[in-house]
Amino acid sequence: MSNKKVVLAYSGGLDTTVIIPWLKENYNYDVIAACIDVGQGNETEGLEERALKSGASKFYLKTVTEEFITDYIYPTMKAGAVYETSYMLGTSMARPLIAKVLVDIALQEGAEAICHGATGKGNDQVRFELTIKALAPQLKIIAPWRIWDMQSREDEIAYCQERGIECPVKKGDSYSRDRNIWHISHEGLELEDPAQEPNYDKLLKLGVTPQAAPDQGTAISISFEKGIPVAINGEAMDPVTLLTTLNELGGQNGIGIVDILENRVVGMKSRGVYETPGGTILYKAHEQLEHMCLDKQTYAYKQTIAIKFAELVYSGEWFTPLREALSAFVDSTQEVITGTVHLVLYKGNIIPAGCTSPNSLYNESIASFTTGELYDHKDAEGFINLFGLSMKIRGMLNNSKN
Amino acid sequence: MSNKKVVLAYSGGLDTTVIIPWLKENYNYDVIAACIDVGQGNETEGLEERALKSGASKFYLKTVTEEFITDYIYPTMKAGAVYETSYMLGTSMARPLIAKVLVDIALQEGAEAICHGATGKGNDQVRFELTIKALAPQLKIIAPWRIWDMQSREDEIAYCQERGIECPVKKGDSYSRDRNIWHISHEGLELEDPAQEPNYDKLLKLGVTPQAAPDQGTAISISFEKGIPVAINGEAMDPVTLLTTLNELGGQNGIGIVDILENRVVGMKSRGVYETPGGTILYKAHEQLEHMCLDKQTYAYKQTIAIKFAELVYSGEWFTPLREALSAFVDSTQEVITGTVHLVLYKGNIIPAGCTSPNSLYNESIASFTTGELYDHKDAEGFINLFGLSMKIRGMLNNSKN
């Protein structure tokens, strides 16, 4: 066929099913459906058949879960980046990778455009499109939700039925969700009213509430090398196994559930509930080790860096010089983040239970009450006198005016 | 008497009991013992008698618990300041107030010096002395632990016994603690080895562990006006009652226990366990309301301000132009932080359960999936095109080089 081609970010859901015939009708494109697997669970089965039946000319399934962990999750975790103190960036980190793989396929296929099913109100359109602009600015971007007249699920179903395409209808009352190996997000229904409590019993997918977690906690240890987790309970694991293990442990123990009103890139607030069971454990463990191995100034400045890092990731600015420069900063600090952290997981709590590191800056003889060789109590007077000198001068000045 | 006077920060413990005769012998001072009550519980009873018996010429008991809350705790809470992501600054905030009251007494009494019993390795000496330098730079400061030869509790007891002074001996194996209405801190014993788990059963004073908390959670609401908590469950309360109530609720539910290796002002790491039951609830509630009422940019910048604010408070730099300027920033942002936050307290968890505010920036019609009047999906394309313009130009430049 001599048609021009478009690569469609395809999930097999209603939205992207509808988009296939819509693209063919409105652009006369050959539609290449591409499912990028970043650990969304069993949602990838049977996709190829469904895509071709819906009119796609070709189907790709690219599994990049490990790359997602090592090249997107770990840099973000090492930075300690959390958006607005609560959101652990699960969807935000996945989008640039997905878009990057779409670009790779588009270049390989000689496609003219990339199409995604993100809505015109959300963050994901921004994250997809910024990545495409950064990596392949010559590609056209098609975002049907900003173009077509369909306004609802019902419109989409009607559109499919008119064309005899089977559509994967979820119940109309379900939440809007995004899942990958790091997290699952939930939006919609009662969550749209911030005054309401989330209906956790219906909501949760990766674990249970703290209330439903077992009465007996779980003790674990996590070992890190240069900021990267490498073993659980002393057993070395590859990244996917390690994170999967932590997800199970965290989910069972009611860990990592967040309910937040957040500021979207496009200027509005929205409310989401997130489950990040393993990720929450990893962040906590990593932080414990940083408390042990980073000096005061580095720790303080890195906190500021983390805020900016999170903003960039949230806003889809992964492939930018600033994010790369921040990562260079972070990587430099991680040289010493090696050691083992002990934790107890218990009903939503992650309780520190001791930490060791060959790079520990803690020195028991200095920290203890009694005098040691390294530290002379008398030094403190000189320290305070100079540390407080400008306060004293200002105090004198103030006194002289009264 | 015509002796010169010193004001001693007096707690009635072993250290400050020893200091009274030591000051008299070494400086020939009249010793004015001053106990500044910032809510340390029943530790203030019988102090006057003990002070005078130990040789003090005068005794002051100043209760400034409400001032502590309104003028020190609330400004810090409004800032969202937490030191090194974990420590809620309970001792740090109290020291400048205590020192300020000591200065007030010294000026009123015409004393020449102020004396405190903080050690030469800790943060408290810095906090006391910086405040004195800022407020009354002409006063001498005496810090016996940096001067005398006593090295241990045993030395102190011997010193008392030689002089026939009764000494309030705690068991030799106890932790080093500091308590006020906001928190209690614990240091020493097994905590000096960061590899060891804290012995929570012996340690805790203000509450229980999550494991020991009741199986049934507690639902509460907290109402704020301009960032200040004013009511619990709809009942208006004065600051002391409100915080006391939250401490009880938090303590019962295993909330606010922190185990941290922190960087002291004087350059070493130390390990502490802190209980801040009510404070932890307040911070969480306040944060929920900020998520609702602050715009994205203000929220992000305020996070950075919070880090600096915490550094200053931790380091004893309360009475500085920078802390005051940061507070001016914070107060400006708090104009809109009015509303009610619902929470469930359960075994160490503080679970958000809905939030309302007359200043909410959340707009359901904008946030929801369907199109509304205020938001045109098509605007997003323009937004993304310009937001991503420099990324696209850079992408083109990179392409042109390949």
Next chain:
Amino acid sequence: MSNKKVVLAYSGGLDTTVIIPWLKENYNYDVIAACIDVGQGNETEGLEERALKSGASKFYLKTVTEEFITDYIYPTMKAGAVYETSYMLGTSMARPLIAKVLVDIALQEGAEAICHGATGKGNDQVRFELTIKALAPQLKIIAPWRIWDMQSREDEIAYCQERGIECPVKKGDSYSRDRNIWHISHEGLELEDPAQEPNYDKLLKLGVTPQAAPDQGTAISISFEKGIPVAINGEAMDPVTLLTTLNELGGQNGIGIVDILENRVVGMKSRGVYETPGGTILYKAHEQLEHMCLDKQTYAYKQTIAIKFAELVYSGEWFTPLREALSAFVDSTQEVITGTVHLVLYKGNIIPAGCTSPNSLYNESIASFTTGELYDHKDAEGFINLFGLSMKIRGMLNNSKN
């Protein structure tokens, strides 16, 4: 007349002249032309006649030069805000005030919309429109350059001639300029090629190049109260007179010319030459006084605040909670910025020539080589030992590994 009304930001130039008939034809509006005078010089004469001749139904001339200085320029100068290290925000600060006055007129007139002549590529559209959205979100905004088909000056002239409207044609080879009492900006022509040197002889309006300035410098003093300039050479002056005086002195001496490639809000780079003669002197003088009266930490943090302040002003975000909170920070620091600064203006240089302040933190007896009462050289050892303690511990750790 029962027509709906629009308020047009009117300058009398070609663009806004064309817009009057265009608004009438396309919207059937009564056009209220409003010229907001922020000190653009003699450009306001004869405007009313021209506006009415062009079809406006009403004309306003609002002179807000003093408000511009006191409420926009001084807060920005006190912040020390400079965009991208060079641009002193002359146009950026004026736009929110102009828009605010337009809003006032629109509300008073019961107008439905505000129209401005800023182009679709520039910053000014953003600054105008954000202000309108913040202050009167119900008003429609009309930006003809983003709507109509005219592409050039020639199109506009033709449009006028077809309608028999006289048009104020500047020569086709002129620069694009914006002027107010703070500055003038120049864009276009040779400046569009960053490799080219600006043609200063044709460009400059407010002063001369350093090369053309007199061989004899001018010595002046500026006195400040709480960060606000109040007198020159000891003579108290109102804000307009003071700034006008400095503009003359600065312009004569070749001061305040900047040539910069800057990043616009809308994502592209553009190149401009700015003349800010008086403003450059004010910033330098203010900085001298801050060096004298601010302590180290406040000074350092205020530098960071200045960067954010400049970003916000540049981006049109004047009427935001964050800008207001930053101003609260700044105002707090300015309490002590009182004193007199001596400067020599000479061929582009502003040379400090001494400074005095009742709030000076400089203390000659401390700063000098010899020992004084306030400072004990021996304190330095203790200071360095503790300031460097974590470096020493890390050094020991590193050694132990080799």
Next chain:
Amino acid sequence: MSNKKVVLAYSGGLDTTVIIPWLKENYNYDVIAACIDVGQGNETEGLEERALKSGASKFYLKTVTEEFITDYIYPTMKAGAVYETSYMLGTSMARPLIAKVLVDIALQEGAEAICHGATGKGNDQVRFELTIKALAPQLKIIAPWRIWDMQSREDEIAYCQERGIECPVKKGDSYSRDRNIWHISHEGLELEDPAQEPNYDKLLKLGVTPQAAPDQGTAISISFEKGIPVAINGEAMDPVTLLTTLNELGGQNGIGIVDILENRVVGMKSRGVYETPGGTILYKAHEQLEHMCLDKQTYAYKQTIAIKFAELVYSGEWFTPLREALSAFVDSTQEVITGTVHLVLYKGNIIPAGCTSPNSLYNESIASFTTGELYDHKDAEGFINLFGLSMKIRGMLNNSKN
């Protein structure tokens, strides 16, 4: 000899001459005098003889000028670091390198201690000693000015004369200076009164005042590769030649003279005049190229990084994890800082005269007034609508309350 050894930072001046016999008498050390040449001009001649005559057992002259430029100056310049907006860190950058070489010699010689002649009030003691603590924490540090009883130059001269040691007396009325290839600093005399104008005619060493500079300016170009200057006027030069050339050009043209009241590390203010002729040109040129090649966000964040970088360098914290992490950030941004900058040097002014770079993000077709392919004016509306959405929502909220 079996004596223990000390390495002395030796300049041949009065202070370090006195220290040699003082060390021998008070510590019974063998004194190894080490002069570290970082480009202080002809001051290194005849030093060995003088050192040995004064009683040193050994003399080292280490010339590390090129290392100073490439490993200390360039990283700082790439960061754009300037302390308190004015001081270009000439002495600050040299101290850690000098201390590092002293440590190298001490380790090689098996010395027990390092001794320096910096006073107890200044920054240099901090910079020397922090570096030694970081690199060789086991070494003792001896700072005679904090120990001995000598208080003045006269005391020192008497000390020498009593021992028959020739002393290199400068006139008693001279400034205190520090010079290297980057700059010279001046302190003392009339500078100790901040109200006084510097006596530039007596002061300056590396160049002339703007007033005394030639009436004809000098046009130059500087070429950079990844942030590093590599050629002047198209001629490739090694670092020492390049900086020497710029120093001459800058000095002739009255460039790089700074008069500043600065906040020392030890808490006091001091006043200095600095000459940094070549460095000032380099910073300006480098900044021009960054304006061309860095995107808005990277530029803004790098400005904040620069402030912290300067603080660390000024405070002697070169060999810290934070400085290294900041350098990693900076280096990441410098990948694209390649190109050529044209400047005119004229009587204190550095006037940009055009800039070119293969990595320029400036795109003339986008920046110009007319519409091009890459930029659709209509996108701006969508951009502004979303960029201003939260301002609009807040505006609506405010309106609803009135």
